[in-house]
Amino acid sequence: MIALTPTAADRLLREGIPDSRIRVIPPGFDPGLFAADAPDPFPDLGRPRVGYVGRIAPQKDVGTLISAFGRVTEPACLLIVGDGPGRRAAEAQARPLAGPVRFTGFAPHARIPAVLRHIDLLVLATR
Numbered sequence: 001m002i003a004l005t006p007t008a009a010d011r012l013l014r015e016g017i018p019d020s021r022i023r024v025i026p027p028g029f030d031p032g033l034f035a036a037d038a039p040d041p042f043p044d045l046g047r048p049r050v051g052y053v054g055r056i057a058p059q060k061d062v063g064t065l066i067s068a069f070g071r072v073t074e075p076a077c078l079l080i081v082g083d084g085p086g087r088r089a090a091e092a093q094a095r096p097l098a099g100p101v102r103f104t105g106f107a108p109h110a111r112i113p114a115v116l117r118h119i120d121l122l123v124l125a126t127r
Helices: 006-014 062-069 087-094 109-117
Strands: 049-053 077-081 101-105
Touching: 049 062, 049 109, 062 077, 062 087, 077 087, 077 109, 087 101
Parallel strands: 049 077, 077 101
Antiparallel strands: none
16 A cells, blocks of 8 residues: 555554555655745736646647637636647637636746646646
8 A cells, every 4th residue: 555644654554454565655746846935927817727737739638628718607817838739729729718818838847836836727638
């Protein structure tokens, strides 16, 4: 059994799992990167924010996300962080939408935690 924290491992022990079968493997991220005081990389972009972070390519299906966002009736913003061969088509698809859509292009890995900290809903549209 794999537990992400010692507390979770203790719970497994209490449930009768033998200690020899439990391994603690911490999550592969630094929680400090997601600190509440991280500055908003898009202070001019309204809320709520729907966000996508990834490559803009057919298998990632950003087009379906854009279509779905076009059906949102409440005020919201769509933030698409990434680049790829489908970016021009995605930008063209997003132009007629009533709500604001922002394409940021490629973002360095070190900037992604701040992006994630300041979106309200992360969408993974991969097929």
